Amino acid sequence: MNNDSFAAAWGPRMLAVLRIVTALIFLEHGTQKILGFPPPTGPTPPVFSLFWVGGFIEMIGGLLLLVGFLTRPVAFVLAGEMAVAYWxxxxxxxxxxxxxxxxxxxLYCFVFLYLAVVGPGxxxxxxxxxxxxAAPAANDRLRST
Known part of the structure; x- marks a missing residue:
């Protein structure tokens, strides 16, 4: 098997692995803020505070990325959240x-931007x-316009 056929066969699979592992780690940040698991080092944020909303976005977005549903728009939103968090x-x-x-x-910001461009794998x-x-998902409709 030459390098091109290897990359063609394994590229989409490794993209999925990148998405799944990133989502699992990111999801953990959300569950820590919202559910207190794993136990946080400090207090959990007050409900509806900026950090709580961030945790909610991380938890729901992480779950959606984990299963690869609406990957492109979700990844774009999460990239924005990470840019805001950084600055x-x-x-x-x-x-x-x-x-x-x-x-x-x-790193999360740029991995999410990458997923927003290339899709779920x-x-x-x-x-x-x-x-x-099946009927195209919202992210497929966005790509075709």
Whole structure:
């Protein structure tokens, strides 16, 4: 098998692995803020505070990304959330991400932007619906315009 056929066969699968692993780790941040699991190091945020809303977005968005449903629009929203988190919380502490603790927010932002552009990969509800001929999901309609 040459490199092109290997990449063609495994590229979509590895994209799905990237999406699933990223979603699982991201989901954990949301459940920590909303459900208190895993146990947070500090208090959970008050209901409807900015941090609570962020946790809710992380929890629901993480679940949707995990199963690959509405991947493109969800990933775009999550990229925006991470950009806001970086500039509001981390950047004011220091210019350098290694010092301000914003490394993860930056990486999440750009992984989510990547997913918003390329889609969910091989194993997802979006891909399954597209293959079965079901009505196109919202993210498929957006791409065709």
């Amino acid at each position: 509001m919380v981390h950047a004011p502490q220091s210019f350098f991400p290694a010092l301000n603790g914003g490394d993860a927010a930056i 091989a194993w997802s509800i979006d891909t399954s619906r597209r293959r079965s001929g």
